[in-house]
Amino acid sequence: MKKEFSxxxxxxxxxxxxxxxxxxxxxxxxxxxxxxxxxxxDKLEFFDGRQFFVLDGKVERMSIAMEGDKEWEQYLFDKSVSEYLNL
Structure with a gap:
């Protein structure tokens, strides 16, 4: 049985x-x-798998780009996020 997140x-x-x-x-x-x-x-809206909820406070919405004129590498970005979050 999957344990409920708390x-x-x-x-x-x-x-x-x-x-x-x-x-x-x-x-x-x-x-x-x-x-x-x-x-x-400002506010950010999140979904916890069952419901949406709002957190508010200081918010930074970053636009990430490749250095120089390189083409966007989605896999590189996704992999770095997974490693950062230890997924």
Whole structure:
């Protein structure tokens, strides 16, 4: 039987995660500042598998691009996200 996810079971971290927005693009990619947006206060909508919920606060919507004139590599981006999240 699959165990139901619960935020209450996730321990609070004390690790220093750096400065907002906390993420950097994968090697070989850059943040396209002309296409990105920053908001001091906005909302993000999430889905937990059963329902949608909203979190609000400071939000950064990053547009990621390849360095130079290279063509976009979706697999490279997806792989870096999986590795970052340890999926």
């Amino acid at each position: 935020w209450a079971e996730i321990p609070e971290s004390t690790v220093d995660i750096g400065e907002f927005p906390y993420l950097t693009p994968p090697k070989g990619m850059i943040v396209d500042k002309d296409e990105s947006e920053s908001f001091e206060f």
